[in-house]
Amino acid sequence: MGTIIDITKAENSKINSVDFDNLDFGKIFTDHMFSCEFKNGKWQTPKIMPYGPLTIDPSARVFHYGQAVFEGMKAFKDQQNDVWLFRPEDNLERINISSERLAMPAFPKDYFFEGLKALLKLDDAWIKNTEGSSLYIRPFIIATEPAISASPAAEYKFMIILSPAKAYYAGEVRVKIAENFSRASSGGVGYAKAAGNYAAQFYPTALANEEGYQQIIWTDASTHEYLEEAGTMNIFFRINDTLITAPTSDRILDGITRKSIIQLAKDNNIEVEVRPIKVGELVEAAKNGSLKEIFGSGTAAVVNPILGFKHKDFKHELPKLEDTYATMFKTKLNAIQYNTTEDPHGWRYKI
């Protein structure tokens, strides 16, 4: 409280030029953005200004060494037009964990929450309460100091930009289980939302796309025997009625959707096993018919069902079930997010 934010309002809103029924994910941005600079060893007065291009020196570290981290969150509007976030303290905690790994300064909690509240109030009209609508929130930090020596920068920019989103539909997703490529290695940056982690996934994913697979299931870098994540999501397997997901580690990102699903499973008396799971076990379960579902979890889609997978020469299509865990978890999480049900764990955060 009491944080001073320097606010410059946009003169005109772009909102009337936006077709909210046909939104491509992450392509349209709201009228304002939040920006806070780190220099002389501290975060300066936070600012909100009209959304627009930045001027950054070409020698800034972010362009050369990828010193950058980000987060992904959503705001939801209920039928009374109240706006809610979902477990936002965890996003702040995680961006600071990511920053620490990339030798970047932690961002203060009051700046984060006061900045988010002021920004969301200014751009409130961009949050629709129609079914499936939300506002995607992208906080990120880049190293802006003009100097290309290979060492941590002394200057950074923390920003938040907002993008209106419809219900996310990834289309039919079949996945290839990685045999050679890996997303993360032990001792590396896999647990951080480091910008470069995504860049490194594009090429293997493009190769998988050419073979007709939309995503890759990443396996551990040393043996490629353990199933770790799906694309940019955490991954769950349902074998018979047991839900299985890998434990978080320095290679597996601690997803907020993942841990919420684990909690909801426990609340609903679904057996959950958080343990390493081998490709061999998955193939065996596929062969003997006990593999019922595979789905990814993450903020954008909440839950993303996977229809089939390939591992080496083995191809498998998942059964088409009437009542899936995937749909059940998505419905329950959305109900909490849109304030249409109780919130026993205190996950909602009112703006």
Ligand SMILES: *Cc1c(COP(=O)(O)O)cnc(C)c1O
């Ligand atoms: C962001 C991310 C996730 C999902 O995290 P959520 O908090 O659920 O959105 C999973 N895996 C990777 C690699 C990620 O970057």
